[in-house]
Amino acid sequence: MPNDAKPPLNVTTREFGTRVRERRLEIGLSQEAAAAKCGIHWTQLGKVERGQRSLRLETLVKIAEGLDIDAGVLVSGLPAPDEDPR
Numbered sequence: 001m002p003n004d005a006k007p008p009l010n011v012t013t014r015e016f017g018t019r020v021r022e023r024r025l026e027i028g029l030s031q032e033a034a035a036a037k038c039g040i041h042w043t044q045l046g047k048v049e050r051g052q053r054s055l056r057l058e059t060l061v062k063i064a065e066g067l068d069i070d071a072g073v074l075v076s077g078l079p080a081p082d083e084d085p086r
Contacts, residue, residue, distance in 0.1 A: 008051025010081040017051040038066030
């Protein structure tokens, strides 16, 4: 990734993206394959995993279904954005 890459939007999106990436790797899918199962574009999934995209509830549920995980597991205990030290 280049040095001028966009940072995560906040601590919430960063942590959520980490959880999504870990789950995708756990089930052995590439970003493209996972995005296809989730019904979203692979570039969108990449931005989610990097914490560069905030999601609509419907998209969050699509991602959870595609990764065969309860959406609550992906969001439970996430830090609030205003806890971000930036």
